[in-house]
Every structure is written in C-alpha cells, then in structure tokens.
Amino acid sequence: MSHPYRAQKIAFAFLLLATLVILVSVGFVVVVIVQKGAPAVNWQFLSDIPRQGMRAGGIFPAIVGTAYLVAGAIVFALPIGLLAAIYLSEYAKDNALTRIIKLAIVNLAGVPSVVYGLFGLALFVVFFKFGVSILSGSLTLGIMILPLIITASRESLESVPQSFREVSLSLGASKWQTIQHIVLPNAIPGILTGTILGVGRAAGETAPILFTVAAFYLPQLPGSIFDQVMALPYHLYVISTQVPNVDEKIRYGTAFVLLALVLFVNLVAIVIRYKFRMKKKW
Amino acid sequence: MVVFRVENLDIRFGSAQALRGVSMDIVSNEILSVIGPSNSGKTTFLRMLNRMNDLQPNFRMGGSVTFGGTDIRKIDVERLRRKVGMVFALPLPLPLSIFDNVAYGPRMHGVRGRVALAERVETALRHAYLWDEVKDRMQESAFKLSGGQQQRLCIARTLAVEPEVILFDEPCSGLDPISTAKVEAAMMKLKQSYTLVLVTNNVKQAARVGDRTAFLLCGDLIELGKTDEIFTAPKDKRTDGYIRGMFG
Amino acid sequence: MRKLWEFVIEKVVLICGLASILFVVLIFLFLLREGLSVFKTVSPGAFLAGKSWYPISEPPQLGILPLVLGSLVVTIGAAIISIPIGVGCAIYIAEIAPQRLKEILKAGIELLAAIPSVVLGFIGMVTLVPLVKNLFDLPTGLTALSGSIMLAFMAMPTIVSIAEDALYSVPKAYKEGALAMGATHWQAIWRVMLRAASSGILAAIMLGIGRVIGETMAVMMITGNAAVIPHSLFVPVRTLTATIAAEMGEAVIGSEHYFALFAVGIVLFIISFAVNVTADLFLHKRQ
Numbered sequence A: 001m002s003h004p005y006r007a008q009k010i011a012f013a014f015l016l017l018a019t020l021v022i023l024v025s026v027g028f029v030v031v032v033i034v035q036k037g038a039p040a041v042n043w044q045f046l047s048d049i050p051r052q053g054m055r056a057g058g059i060f061p062a063i064v065g066t067a068y069l070v071a072g073a074i075v076f077a078l079p080i081g082l083l084a085a086i087y088l089s090e091y092a093k094d095n096a097l098t099r100i101i102k103l104a105i106v107n108l109a110g111v112p113s114v115v116y117g118l119f120g121l122a123l124f125v126v127f128f129k130f131g132v133s134i135l136s137g138s139l140t141l142g143i144m145i146l147p148l149i150i151t152a153s154r155e156s157l158e159s160v161p162q163s164f165r166e167v168s169l170s171l172g173a174s175k176w177q178t179i180q181h182i183v184l185p186n187a188i189p190g191i192l193t194g195t196i197l198g199v200g201r202a203a204g205e206t207a208p209i210l211f212t213v214a215a216f217y218l219p220q221l222p223g224s225i226f227d228q229v230m231a232l233p234y235h236l237y238v239i240s241t242q243v244p245n246v247d248e249k250i251r252y253g254t255a256f257v258l259l260a261l262v263l264f265v266n267l268v269a270i271v272i273r274y275k276f277r278m279k280k281k282w
Numbered sequence B: 001m002v003v004f005r006v007e008n009l010d011i012r013f014g015s016a017q018a019l020r021g022v023s024m025d026i027v028s029n030e031i032l033s034v035i036g037p038s039n040s041g042k043t044t045f046l047r048m049l050n051r052m053n054d055l056q057p058n059f060r061m062g063g064s065v066t067f068g069g070t071d072i073r074k075i076d077v078e079r080l081r082r083k084v085g086m087v088f089a090l091p092l093p094l095p096l097s098i099f100d101n102v103a104y105g106p107r108m109h110g111v112r113g114r115v116a117l118a119e120r121v122e123t124a125l126r127h128a129y130l131w132d133e134v135k136d137r138m139q140e141s142a143f144k145l146s147g148g149q150q151q152r153l154c155i156a157r158t159l160a161v162e163p164e165v166i167l168f169d170e171p172c173s174g175l176d177p178i179s180t181a182k183v184e185a186a187m188m189k190l191k192q193s194y195t196l197v198l199v200t201n202n203v204k205q206a207a208r209v210g211d212r213t214a215f216l217l218c219g220d221l222i223e224l225g226k227t228d229e230i231f232t233a234p235k236d237k238r239t240d241g242y243i244r245g246m247f248g
Numbered sequence C: 001m002r003k004l005w006e007f008v009i010e011k012v013v014l015i016c017g018l019a020s021i022l023f024v025v026l027i028f029l030f031l032l033r034e035g036l037s038v039f040k041t042v043s044p045g046a047f048l049a050g051k052s053w054y055p056i057s058e059p060p061q062l063g064i065l066p067l068v069l070g071s072l073v074v075t076i077g078a079a080i081i082s083i084p085i086g087v088g089c090a091i092y093i094a095e096i097a098p099q100r101l102k103e104i105l106k107a108g109i110e111l112l113a114a115i116p117s118v119v120l121g122f123i124g125m126v127t128l129v130p131l132v133k134n135l136f137d138l139p140t141g142l143t144a145l146s147g148s149i150m151l152a153f154m155a156m157p158t159i160v161s162i163a164e165d166a167l168y169s170v171p172k173a174y175k176e177g178a179l180a181m182g183a184t185h186w187q188a189i190w191r192v193m194l195r196a197a198s199s200g201i202l203a204a205i206m207l208g209i210g211r212v213i214g215e216t217m218a219v220m221m222i223t224g225n226a227a228v229i230p231h232s233l234f235v236p237v238r239t240l241t242a243t244i245a246a247e248m249g250e251a252v253i254g255s256e257h258y259f260a261l262f263a264v265g266i267v268l269f270i271i272s273f274a275v276n277v278t279a280d281l282f283l284h285k286r287q
Helices: A003-040 A043-047 A060-091 A096-110 A113-127 A134-158 A162-170 A175-204 A232-242 A248-279 B042-049 B077-083 B098-108 B114-127 B147-159 B177-190 B203-209 B227-232 B237-243 C002-040 C044-049 C065-096 C099-114 C117-136 C144-168 C172-180 C185-196 C198-213 C217-222 C240-247 C256-285
Strands: B002-013 B016-027 B031-035 B059-067 B084-087 B165-169 B195-199 B212-217 B220-226
Touching: A003 A248, A003 C065, A003 C099, A003 C117, A003 C144, A003 C185, A043 A060, A060 A096, A060 A134, A060 A175, A060 A232, A060 A248, A060 C002, A096 A134, A096 C002, A096 C198, A096 C256, A113 A134, A113 C002, A113 C240, A113 C256, A134 A175, A134 C002, A162 A175, A162 B147, A175 A232, A175 A248, A175 B098, A175 C002, A175 C099, A175 C117, A232 A248, A232 C117, A232 C217, A248 C099, A248 C117, B002 B042, B016 B042, B016 B059, B016 B195, B016 B212, B031 B042, B031 B203, B042 B059, B042 B084, B042 B165, B042 B195, B077 B084, B084 B147, B098 B114, B098 B147, B114 B147, B114 B177, B147 B165, B147 B177, B177 B195, B177 B203, B195 B203, B203 B227, B212 B227, B212 B237, B220 B227, B220 B237, B227 B237, C002 C044, C002 C256, C044 C065, C044 C256, C065 C099, C065 C144, C065 C185, C065 C198, C065 C240, C099 C144, C117 C144, C117 C217, C144 C198, C144 C217, C172 C185, C185 C198, C198 C256, C217 C240, C240 C256
Parallel strands: B016 B220, B031 B195, B031 B212, B084 B165, B165 B195
Antiparallel strands: B002 B016, B002 B059, B212 B220
16 A cells, blocks of 8 residues: 555544544443433432432432423523524624624633523622522523524524515515514524523533522422522532432432433434424425 | 606615616606616616615615605605515515415505405416416415416515516526516516516517616616617617627 | 514614623623622732632632642643544544434534533543542542543534534535545645634634633542642642532632632633633634
8 A cells, every 4th residue: 555545544543533432432421321320210219309318219309490490591591592693693784793792692602600600699699689599590591501592593593595585575574574474483493403402501500500599408399489499410419429328329310310301302402403404495 | 657766876885886877767557678788787776666775785875766756765665665566586485385475465564364365365366377377276385386487476476565566677587488478478467557677688578578678787877768769779889789699 | 553563672682682792791790799809808919829729717828829720730631632532533524424424423422512511520430530540540530630531521522513614614626626636535634624624623622622621510520629739630639610619609608718719700701701702713714
C-alpha cells in the first residue's frame, strides 16, 4: 500500500475508534443503569413514599415534585419563549438591537446551572419573598430553558417559506393574521420538539433547584405552589451522597426512573421531528 | 377612468436604483402589458402598485403613485392590497385545501359563515376557469393540482377578495403551452370586470393579450402605447430592437 | 377593533423579544447585589488570589485560588480527552459514516447529551471512581482525573454536533477540488476541510469547554471536594461550581459565607459569558 493510503487507513481507524469510544460509553451507562435499576422498579417503588430515612420504600413524592416543577417551568417559558421567537423571526430588523438580543440568548444558554440556582435564590426566594417553593423552583427552571425554547421555535418559524407570507400579505391580510393563520400552524412541529426537549432538560437538572425548592425529605405531597417538594434529580443526589447505607437497588432504581423519563422525552421529540420532516408538504 | 396615476416614480433599494422617473396612467378595464429584459424594473414597478416593495429592506421611493385619486402611501395597506390583487410567477398555493386556499382572503377580511364563503369560493373558481375541474375535490390539498391548475387556483384566490385591479407577475413562466393558453383566456375574460397589469418576459404574449404595452429598460420607461402601434411601428429604436429579439 | 388587538399583541411580542436581555441583566445584577458585599470583608485581590478557602473559620478565609485551580485542572484534563475524540467522531460522522448510520449516530450523541448530570455523576461514582482508585493505586478514586474523564464525556456531544455542522457546511467544491487533484479522502479532509471548518470547530470546542466549566453535579459527586490547591491529577479537588452547590445549603442568608458564594457565582458568570461570546463570534465569523 502506498504511503498516503496507509496514512488514510490509520487515520480512519482512529476516527472510527473515537466514535466507538463515545458510543460504547453511552451504551455502557445505559446498560448498567437498566440492568441494575430495572429490577428495583415496580409499582410499589413508584407509588410509595420513602421510608426508613429513604433507605426503603419508594420515590412517589419525588416523581410528583418533578412533574409540578416541569409543568411550572413550561407554563412560564413557553409563552414568553414563543413570543420572543416570533419577534426574532417576524419582526426584528437586521440591526444592533437584534444582535444584542441574540447575544443575550446565547449567554442565557451558557450560564452554568448552579449560577441559575444562585439567581433563583436571590431573586425569587429572597427578593420576591416566595421562599423555597415550587414557585421559585419553576420560575428558575423556566428561565433556564427559555433559550432552548426560543431557539427551537425561531428555527421552526424561519423554516416556513417566505413565499407563504408574501401570498398572505398580497391578499390583504395583516402581518399578525399572517403569523396566526399561516406561519404558526406550519411551525408547530418544531415548536413542539423544542418544548419537549425543554421538558427533558428541566426534569433532569439539579443545581437550579438545590436552593430554590428541593426538599431533602418531604413525604407529603405539596398543597400549594408555595410549598417545597422533593424532586427526582435531587433525590438521586441525596441518596447517593448524603444518606449512608441506602440499598444499591434503590439508588439504581431512582437513576433508572430519571434516566428513563429523560430518554423517553427526548425520544418522543426526535420521533416527532422525524415524522414531520417526512410529512412536510412543501 | 384613471385607476393608477404614476408620476415621476423613482425607486431605490439601498444604493441601487431600480426605477427612474417613470410616469404613466393605468385606465380601467384595460390590460396593460409591461415588457423589458431582466433587471429592467418591471417587477419592481408591478410590486409598487400593491406596495409589496414595502417588504424589502432599504426600499426608498420618490415621486408619487395614486390609486383612485389617493396617494397609495396614505391608503391603509391592507385595504389597498384587497383592491389590488397579485398573481405570482410560480404557482404558490398555501398549504391548505383547495377550498381553504380560495377562502383564505375573504376569511381574513371578516367573511364568516359557510354559505357566504362557499358562494365566494365558487364564483371565484368559475371566473378562473377552474370550478369544473375541482368542484368535487374541494377538501383535497392544493398541492395535488397540476401546475396550470395551481396557477388558476392562485387567480381564483385573488378574485375571491373582490379586487378592482389584478397584477400578474410573469404568471405563465412555469407553465406548459396549454395551461398558458387557459390562463391567457381567463385574463381576456377578466378584463371585462377588472383592470389587469401583466408583466411578462414573453413578448409575443404581451402582443396577444395587452391593450397597451409599456417597454421598460434598465429602470427607464422607454415607450408606452397601444399594443398594435408598439408592435408594428415603435417610436424608439430600442423598443424595436427588443421586440425583434435583438437583445434581451 | 382587530387593529387594536394587533397593536397590543405586537407590543407584547416586542417585550418578550427583549426579555432575554432583561434576564441576562437581572442575573448579573442580582449576582452583583449579593456578591459585591463580600468585598467589604476581603479585598478583590485577596479573594481572587488567596490560597485558602475556609469560609466557616473565624475569621473566614476567602481565597478562591484553590477552587479556580480545581476548575482549571479538571477542565484542561477534560479538554485533552474530549477534543481529539470529539473532533474525530465529528469527522467520522460527517465524512465517513454511511448515510443511514449517520442518523443513528447523531441520535445516539443527542441521547448522551440528554443524560442528566446527576445520573452521570452517580454512574461515575459507582464505576469510574473505584476503577481509577484500583488502576492507579490511590487512597481514593475521588480525584481530578475521574472528574476530567467524566466531564470529557459531557463535553463530547456538544463538540461532536457543532463540529459536525461546521464540516457539513464546507462547500462541496473544496473537497471535490482536492480529490480532483489526486488527494486521498483523508488528505482532502486533513488539508482542506478541517482548515475550512476551523472557526466552526474552534467554536464547538469552546462551547464544549464552556459546558464543562459550568458543570456542577457530576463534578461534585466524583472529584472529592477538597478545597486545596491540587498538585497533580490524582488528588481530590474542588471546583468553583461544586463549592457553591455544596456550601450554599449551610450558609446563612446574609452571612459573609453567603456573599462569598455569590462572589464565586460572579466569577463563574463572567467566565461563561466570555467563553460564550467568543465562541459565538467564531461561529458567525465563518458565515
């Protein structure tokens, strides 16, 4: 084999190896959790409260808490995020203000999650006096997933062909009528995908909820949005590091539930994206 | 009766000048053909009449255009575009059913009620010579129609808002000869009730269809006159050259 | 009537458009509000360069150098591991993988990115940490090395997807030109495409590193949390992020410790701001 082709063989082997390293590691993580966690998960585990200082029993309050937090985050982030995306896609001109807005979004996306936790603590818990509560936690998570929703929605809106807008306007429809009846309906798949990915992200984050809502041990379900809750990611952290002698099965079981939830949500988003790409009429 | 009066129209996009000192009257119930090579400003001129140029960035206008005696910049743009409809170069159905495509305009203007909408849709489709071909499949997607049918759908869509003027921007450029003939026949019929302005790259089409013809070259209006006169005895040498295919 | 409604909604849209600027400003403002108070107790110089972090001692020692170095060591370690593997994988997916495989690979990488960091921290704790301990015969596996390896896996999906995008947008003409002159596929990639995609790949790396710097949970669970200046990869360290997460629970609201942790937050915010802005500049340079 001549020299350049030998070099190519070696290089390509390395590239394949790099890819395999990543894939095998992902596979390993998933397999380990499924193998050791799935056996622990049964209806009792999912519906029971933690017992014996969380060394036994189930994770029901944590699941409920996560559900409330994620719902709250979406209720906050989706309307604001979608309208912000509409602004960027349909109204913003190519000027300095728009560049600053886009820069702000890039920055929000890059802020470390623990800094969001600090922010949530300072603004919602202390300044607005909401206290450590579902309200504080949801709002903090909501701001955290805002850039995700804005970006996904904006891309979806921008992919609607400009010709549709021109046709609508030439028939005498107003700009907002065009957005409402032509642009938005055709951007829904992308917006939905972005929202679902936001759900997955909010469900898995620990640092933002550490100081804003998460309760170490709270077997009762919350009564109002001003209550604390347990949450799955924080619960996993606690039983892995703060509580000694927790049965391995419970740890893996909690990890399994959290991982399954997040992966399922992401899979749904990927499937929606794929199906709508196939079905696209234009 | 004068529908549009254009006086000394200058159009710039940023530093590029698209039209220079164009003046003309467009009268009711005529078909005005606008011809000229690419980049002569024909489409820019057409899009001025329904203020679609407003959508381009860096658009600047000098001179005036009046519609029915009023400066078009002073007319509410949505009302102007209802009265001055447009058919584009490529058939552009909206991603809706055939019925919903045609009903879109009236719906946006507040026409409610299935009966009222159905009436408008049928009338519009008949005037576009499409009714018979689609009356049994109104709920199908508009993308299922052939290119020529789609273009007639676009005409019907414009007719449904009951305009006074219809602008055609090279409407047959993507169509086969039979569809082209159908569109041209529709245009000749429409002349009775509407004013039509037709921009076309096809000089022969302009001769077939237009009552008067305007020749634009690099942003200037070179000549405007009765189609017969322009095509048999043009006053300007450049008009003559273009019509005979010496350049373009 | 409709016009009034549209006027209102267009104003609401504008306000939402400006919302992201508002939130960035708010975050910075509130960090400053709580964090700047710490400089009444300790000077900025002593804070940034001080070698001892004992916030609950009397008087509190608030030097964040051990934390900064902890973050730095772990980040550099993660970079060394994740850059070659991440860029290599991106090249493989963009240029070599067959079409059907591409979609599956990209989905697989997306799934890795979606795994919550606390889950990765947990797995790292039970598999990687004992492995490192036994492999290198250390007193504990909770080390900077373990952290670096785990964080590398968290950075890789970001690096792979953005670098792959960058390679994908290199105009086909570049590659075809090289091949037409007799280059092998690899030579075309190495000499032409990588160079053409370089600013995008650089942005990918920066964003991946940015993610690593901001990582909290996984790092907290596997680097050992010893706030001392590290002198090798094989010892426990504490990062800036883990410090905040671990200690805020104990800090009394309004105490010096509380303000100090916010000051650490300011440092983190500025670092991530700088990294993200620079990466964004690189991403848009090539367009």
